[in-house]
Amino acid sequence: MDSAMTIILTGFDLLLSATLLWLAWQLLRSTDIFKAIIFFICFGLLMAIAWVRMHAPDVALAEAAIGAGLTGPLFLAALRKMERKQKKERRFDPEEKRDNPDKRWQVRSREASPLMWIVAALTLCFAGLLIRTVWIIPRPLPGLAQQTAAHLGASGVDNAVTAVLLNFRGYDTMLEVMVLLLGAITIWSITHAPFPPRLPDTSPVQKSAVRLLLPLICLTGGYLVWQGAYQTGGAFQGGAVLSAALVLLLISDFLWLPDMHSLPLRMGMVLGPLVFLSMAVLGIITENALLRFPPEQAGAFLLFLEAACAISIGLSLAAFFAGGRPASDLREKPYQTDQPDTEKEGS
Amino acid sequence: MSWENALIVAILMSSFLPGIIIFMLPEKSTGLRTSLNLFGALLKMTLVVIMDLAIYYGRVFHMRLELMEGVELFLNADPLSAMFATLSSVLWLLTTIYAVGYLEGSPNRSHFFGYFSLCVTVTIGIAMAGNLITFLLFYEMLTLATYPLIIHRGTDEALAAGRSYLFYAFGGGGVFLFAVIWLHTLAGPADFTSAGFTPQLIDNDAPVLRFIFLLMIAGVGVKAALVPLHGWLPRAMVAPAPVSALLHAVAVVKAGAFGITRIVLDVYGIKNIIQLGLLPWLMTLSSITIIWGSLRALQQDGLKQRLAYSTVSQISYIALGISLADHRLALIGGLVHLVHQGLMKITLFFCAGNLAETLGIHKISEMAGVGRRLPLTMAAFTIGAMGMIGIPPTIGFVSKWYLCLGGITAHNWWVIVVLVISSLLNGAYFLPIIITAWFGKQQGSWPREKNFGRFETHWMLLAPPLVTALAVIVAGIIANAQFSPLAWVEFVVQEYTR
Amino acid sequence: MTIPEIIGLVSIAVALPFFLSGTVGMLRFPDIFTRLHALTKADNVGLGFLILGLCLQANDWFIVIKLVLIWVLVLIASSASCHLVARRALMKGIRPWTAQ
Amino acid sequence: MVSAESWIAVPVVVPLAAALLSFLVRRGSLFISLAAAIINVLAAAILVNQFFVSGPAQYAVGGWDPPLGISLRTDGPALIMLVLTGLTGVAISLYAWGYFSFRIDQPARAGRPEKQERFFWPLWMLQLTGLNGLFLSGDIFNIYVTLELIGVSAAGLAALSGKSASITAALRYLLVSLLGSMSYLLGVVFLYKTYGVLDLGLLQKMAGPTPGVIAALAVMSVGLLLKTAIFPMHFWLPPAHANALAPVSAILSGLVVKGSFFLLFRLWFDIFSPALPHTAFSLMGALGAGAILWGGIQALRQQRLKLLIAYSTISQLGYLLIAFPLAFTGGNSQTWSAVLFMASGHACAKIAMFMSAGTIMLHLGHDRIRELAGIRAYLPVTAFAYAAAGVNLMGLPPSGGFIGKWMMLIASLSTHQWLWALVLLAGSFLAVAYVFRVVEQLFVIPPDAPFIERHPRAGLLEWPALILALISLLMGLIAPYPLRLLDTGMAPQVVQVIGG
Amino acid sequence: MTNMLYSFTGLILFVFGLFALISCPHPLRKILGGNVMSTGIFLFLVATSYRTDTASIDPVPQAMVLTGIVVSVSITAVALVLATRLQQSANRAMNRREKKNEGGAAEG
Structure with missing residues (x-):
């Protein structure tokens, strides 16, 4: 029975790998950016399936929620902002993309320049080298599986990945949450959120759908955070789902970001990292080691930490999608996309 | 920090601290600046004289600071360094007085005097360096301290002169650094000792040592203005008179000559150098420089350019003396010329400065009949010129006399021939100046005449040349007295010819 | 193999042709509106049968509730997005395909 | 009650707290950051003193020992760089204070100073955290996260001046640092695949000239050379440094470039020196x-x-x-x-x-x-x-x-x-x-x-x-x-x- | 066997992303390449610790990949905002130029 199973599985693996590579290849060669982004979203979803195949459910959830779920819309929003405003109303139809006057960005030359061939050849032999090295590396060593299993009891959670993520290598996660906040701060420092072009009338269907979906999304987000302790899930996956809720609000004009006051937003974004940092300092004071949780209440601490992080991750990812700081923040008039540029050309 | 260390540090600090304070002073506080300068100069001179007395009676002064593993900043006051230190501190006092008078009313003087005192601190550092690495440190810092002085006027010509000075100085500095490090890897960290490095080092890599010697002489030769490397000196004459006086009589050029002495006597040691057979090369190079300098001086119409080329040739007298180091008399002649040339050249530059400052004369052709207008200055100039030619009572005669004696004892007729020809050439380019000054008739008015009341020029501009002219004669007359430069040199040479 | 598991397998088998028809429809249909039509209709019904089959096989009520919740979410999401895409296409001036 | 050896965590925790607070409380961000920079120097001095007393120290974060947990290490090279970053950090903060107060008084001469100052301090503090984290960290994956922290904050700082030239330079810099850290991460994967351990100390004991290690080091070095802007791969540095604000170009040129060089130094001399061919x-x-x-x-x-x-x-x-x-x-x-x-x-x-x-x-x-x-x-x-x-x-x-x-x-x-x-x-x-x-x-x-x-x-x-x-x-x-x-x-x- | 297959897929994806990042002119495509590259490395990392019996799966690479995904989304977002800001100012410049020569054409 299991020999049949392995054949099916290897067949599935080959098919999956082939499609992944084909999608990546299409991503490069497709003439039109919009098409490339759609391929990228499919690539993200297929990667989620690959993670499931690799027995890594947490990563699959994260990849689906963040990799495909959030990065896709990010790219689409960026593409729309980069569109040059035609005389008429902004055209978005993919078919008419080809005669877009702004030719500069298309992959024009079908026959790649010689430099391209050199670069392609170099990367190919680089790939060959890498694969040869991987081929001759002996059977992989057991890694840290035993150690994590041994200490899992003292970590306060049952799910091994969450234990590693928050307790054993909590310092990594603290810095990584900082990187997320740093991304949001950098985006806020570059521009302020542009005024979304007010469509004549957002259809009632969209408003009611959003009104219906929102509670469900928040419920699933909270559940994912709670589930992280003993099953797949956790702060990142929960946060990503929460950010989906916020993105929905942004799209359907419930939230008018440009003139929102920035303090509540900032507090929310800083909540997770601040809780993480105070836990670390608490660890020094009580357990005399950075980021050390008291063994018996470790579970409770970790859950509180995950909840706080989920909220700030949700807000940061939504800030990524918004693409700028609230305009009311620095009392600046939110500029339309084709207003004279405020910055002064360097002398 | 025993008494000896404190003295050496005090000598260095006596000009470094006033320099730093002067940097901070605003432009208009001239009184404070001048008094600080003079106080620093006087203090330094007294300390140096105290040190000379102590050295004479056998005390040892040194100070060590560990820079790296096995590499130390070592300041040691041996008789040779005391001589150079005394020379520079005395002449610095006189030049400070002269500079205060010369730069009255000109812009950004705090900047000038700040670097002026830094420059002398570095010169004293060069004098008292105890090992090759300390010498190298101060040698490279000298370029930094003197560069702002050269471009002080800010004209394009000054900038061009500064650029060529930098090119030569850092070129030489780089080559010297390379040679010092190479020797360091071969012979290890060695202090200056009269015996030089250990003899058996020679038998396994003699050719390398010869090449290192060549590099070192090239490196130091830039500042000692040996022939192929002297290009920067005439161009640096564009600097104000006190700068060219101090730089080309005491600090830069002497540092180069002092460097050659240290390398030959204390790094290699006389016996080793003879074994390697390097002295003849040094002799031919210095003789060529002597002749070449004098010939070029003949063609110069600018007074300061002519004096510059005469410096180029006079410095090589010292190198000539050192190249006959195995003969005691020649060595004495070379070393004593180090002091004498300083005194004579600074007198000439002071007088040239007076002419430029009070009458606006830069060319020799404009000097006709200047003797009547500036009698005392021209008198000092004449004494200095006679000293350079080597006419008896002056110290110039003393050093040339010893050099000839050394040449004779070494049975090296070439040295005698070079000395005679150069003396004739000296006469050829100095005497016409004196003749036009005293006996020529003044054509029209002076280009830019200023009168300073009672004396012919500002008293601060007149006193220093007179003092140095007096010294040129007195030191010549009392040459073998107990405390004359000659006696001190014999005390120095005693150690090397034991 | 108990009765509910067999019915579950049957309903999963029934779901497959719906998905197939939805995909074929999406590829073969001439314009955007008919493709949307095929996708949302066929796939939702297929998903319904699939979820029914899985619920029968699941042995824990909690999972059944989760599965039904998934089906409800997919229904709302796909219908809303299909409406929006169609509306956007109309506003951009794409006329539905007609016979001639 | 707080043990002396927990001072090692201060250079990372204090600037981090300052970054969060200065992002939250806009007005006081200058003084918070200045205080954090001064405490950072103090911590560096204390660590050096402890180092001279008791030699190199290893500090397990979260109480878990190296193979599982992450360890912070203080040894000679790390401490030199810590002291350097601390000192220059205080100087840069003072300079930035003067710089921004100057630009706000004379806006005619400058772009939009008020926005720039508001976001300069959090980005600069996060940069300082990343650098200190990099110098102290003893775990190769943790170093990857600090490299990212440095990379993104450096790009953010470079784009702060708002001119389109500086934004182009910032984008190119961000992509270059992404490429650099990705190849570094590939090296980390190779090392983990061959030895199954992430801690530097353990790797040093196990390191040998096996193909996995050489491949890992080659890829890591290319990445780090790219981030340190060494000759053939330096194209991104001049526009980024020249168009940035003055305190930012000081940070980029003085510290950020040194961070990735320090890592290169540690890999080549400290950990894998026996494994590398001449x-x-x-x-x-x-x-x-x-x-x-x-x-x-x-x-x-x-x-x-x-x-x-x-x-x-x-x-x-x-x-x-x-x-x-x-x-x-x-x-x-x-x-x-x-x-x-x-x-x-x-x-x-x-x-x-x-x-x-x-x-x-x-x-x-x-x-x-x-x-x-x-x-x-x-x-x-x-x-x-x-x-x-x-x-x-x-x-x-x-x-x-x-x-x-x-x-x-x-x-x-x-x-x-x-x-x-x-x-x-x-x-x-x-x-x-x-x-x-x-x-x-x-x-x-x-x-x-x-x-x-x-x-x-x-x-x-x-x-x-x-x-x-x-x-x-x-x-x-x-x-x-x-x-x-x-x-x-x-x-x-x-x-x-x-x-x- | 699955280890090797997925490791190779991961490596090839890494190389694809590298090629895209270097060679494509459009900034969006470069950032897409960056994402594909990082996903490739993560696949290679997790593929090394794949075991058939799920009990002995090593959780550390999965934690590393989770951190990696979040970091790469943050970099992508920043890069996208920079690219958008850049393109907008380029568009604005083009609009101004067009207005100018349109104005010129109208007068001329």
Whole structure:
């Protein structure tokens, strides 16, 4: 029975790998950016399936929620902002993309320049080298599986990945949450959120759908955070789902970001990292080691930490999608996309 | 920090601290600046004289600071360094007085005097360096301290002169650094000792040592203005008179000559150098420089350019003396010329400065009949010129006399021939100046005449040349007295010819 | 193999042709509106049968509730997005395909 | 109740807290960040003191020991870089205070200062956290996260000035640092695949010349060389540094570039030195030589002051790479400690130079080298600071650069590698040329020098630059202390391999 | 066997992303390449620790990949905002130029 199973599985693996590579290849060669982004979203979803195949459910959830779920819309929003405003109303139809006057960005030359061939050849032999090295590396060593299993009891959670993520290598996660906040701060420092072009009338269907979906999304987000302790899930996956809720609000004009006051937003974004940092300092004071949780209440601490992080991750990812700081923040008039540029050309 | 260390540090600090304070002073506080300068100069001179007395009676002064593993900043006051230190501190006092008078009313003087005192601190550092690495440190810092002085006027010509000075100085500095490090890897960290490095080092890599010697002489030769490397000196004459006086009589050029002495006597040691057979090369190079300098001086119409080329040739007298180091008399002649040339050249530059400052004369052709207008200055100039030619009572005669004696004892007729020809050439380019000054008739008015009341020029501009002219004669007359430069040199040479 | 598991397998088998028809429809249909039509209709019904089959096989009520919740979410999401895409296409001036 | 050895966490936790608070509480962000920078220096000093008392320390974060948890390590090289970052951090914060207060008073001369200052402090504090985290961390994946933290905050800081030129440079810089950290991560994966361990100490014991390790190191080194802007891959550095705000270009040139170089140094000398073939070291030397000559020549050709300084950074980084072949071929163990000593000297000098360039740009409105004459009349301290920093770049005594150059020349001559010695000398000649090209203009006061109105708070702009320049100038005299700190830091097993 | 297959897929994806990042002119495509590259490395990392019996799966690579995904989304977002800001100012410049020569054409 299991020999049949392995054949099916290897067949599935080959098919999956082939499609992944084909999608990546299409991503490069497709003439039109919009098409490339759609391929990228499919690539993200297929990667989620690959993670499931690799027995890594947490990563699959994260990849689906963040990799495909959030990065896709990010790219689409960026593409729309980069569109040059035609005389008429902004055209978005993919078919008419080809005669877009702004030719500069298309992959024009079908026959790649010689430099391209050199670069392609170099990367190919680089790939060959890498694969040869991987081929001759002996059977992989057991890694840290035993150690994590041994200490899992003292970590306060049952799910091994969450234990590693928050307790054993909590310092990594603290810095990584900082990187997320740093991304949001950098985006806020570059521009302020542009005024979304007010469509004549957002259809009632969209408003009611959003009104219906929102509670469900928040419920699933909270559940994912709670589930992280003993099953797949956790702060990142929960946060990503929460950010989906916020993105929905942004799209359907419930939230008018440009003139929102920035303090509540900032507090929310800083909540997770601040809780993480105070836990670390608490660890020094009580357990005399950075980021050390008291063994018996470790579970409770970790859950509180995950909840706080989920909220700030949700807000940061939504800030990524918004693409700028609230305009009311620095009392600046939110500029339309084709207003004279405020910055002064360097002398 | 025993008494000896404190003295050496005090000598260095006596000009470094006033320099730093002067940097901070605003432009208009001239009184404070001048008094600080003079106080620093006087203090330094007294300390140096105290040190000379102590050295004479056998005390040892040194100070060590560990820079790296096995590499130390070592300041040691041996008789040779005391001589150079005394020379520079005395002449610095006189030049400070002269500079205060010369730069009255000109812009950004705090900047000038700040670097002026830094420059002398570095010169004293060069004098008292105890090992090759300390010498190298101060040698490279000298370029930094003197560069702002050269471009002080800010004209394009000054900038061009500064650029060529930098090119030569850092070129030489780089080559010297390379040679010092190479020797360091071969012979290890060695202090200056009269015996030089250990003899058996020679038998396994003699050719390398010869090449290192060549590099070192090239490196130091830039500042000692040996022939192929002297290009920067005439161009640096564009600097104000006190700068060219101090730089080309005491600090830069002497540092180069002092460097050659240290390398030959204390790094290699006389016996080793003879074994390697390097002295003849040094002799031919210095003789060529002597002749070449004098010939070029003949063609110069600018007074300061002519004096510059005469410096180029006079410095090589010292190198000539050192190249006959195995003969005691020649060595004495070379070393004593180090002091004498300083005194004579600074007198000439002071007088040239007076002419430029009070009458606006830069060319020799404009000097006709200047003797009547500036009698005392021209008198000092004449004494200095006679000293350079080597006419008896002056110290110039003393050093040339010893050099000839050394040449004779070494049975090296070439040295005698070079000395005679150069003396004739000296006469050829100095005497016409004196003749036009005293006996020529003044054509029209002076280009830019200023009168300073009672004396012919500002008293601060007149006193220093007179003092140095007096010294040129007195030191010549009392040459073998107990405390004359000659006696001190014999005390120095005693150690090397034991 | 108990009765509910067999019915579950049957309903999963029934779901497959719906998905197939939805995909074929999406590829073969001439314009955007008919493709949307095929996708949302066929796939939702297929998903319904699939979820029914899985619920029968699941042995824990909690999972059944989760599965039904998934089906409800997919229904709302796909219908809303299909409406929006169609509306956007109309506003951009794409006329539905007609016979001639 | 708080144990002494938990001071090791302070350099990471305190700037992190300051970043969060300054993002939250906008008005007080300046003073929070200044306080954090000062505490950071204090912590570095205490760690050095502890290091001299009890030698290298290892601190398990979260109480889990290395194979599972992450460990923070303090050894000689890490502490040198910590002290350097601390000192320069305080100086940069003071300078930024003066810089932004200057720009807010005269908005006519500057872009949108109010926005820039508001976001400068959180980004700068996160940058400081990333750097301190990188120096202390003992876990290769944790180093990847700190590299990202440094990369993104550096790109954010570079884009702060808002000009489209700086945004292009920031985007290119971000993509380059993404490429660099991705190849570093690939190296981490190879190492984890071969040894199954992430901790540096354990890797050092296990490291051997197996193909996995060599592949990992090759890929990691390419990534890190890209992030350190070494010669062939330096294209992104000059536009990023020249168009950024003055305190930002000081941070980028002085500290960020040193961070990834430090990691390269640690990998090549501390952890995997036995596993590396000799040719790899001489390849690095060749890259270094190329960097010195190319950077120097380009610096000579620049018309703008900040571009000149940026290209001189590329040239000076070449010096640091030349020490790799010198240290490997049995030069005494002094040589590789010379590398870090020279790196810290260069960092102080480069930051002082960018600060003076920033002050000049603020007062004159432009930084064209030809029209700089007469600065000394109104900004004497800035002119002197630039000159003093220049002395260090040229490697003249008594500066730290001289001691570094000296040690490297000794190593190259004692091992008969003439080429490196000649390149070092050529490099310092080029440095003389491009430093004096500017100093010449600074020190000359033409009669028609334009009147520059000095800002009342210009002291804050000039004195940090002067102090840093003097530190780099006088480092040569106090060289034995940092060098002794460096020697004790290395694990004995490595030192005798390098011919210590 | 699955280890090797997925490791190779991961490596090839890494190389694809590298090629895209280097060669494509459009910034969006470069950022897409960056994402594909990082996903490739993560696949290679997790593929090394794949075991058939799920009990002995090593959780550390999965934690590393989770951190990696979040970091790469943050970099992508920043890069996208930079690229958008850049393109907008380029568009604005083009609009101004068009207005100018349109104005010119109208008068001329």
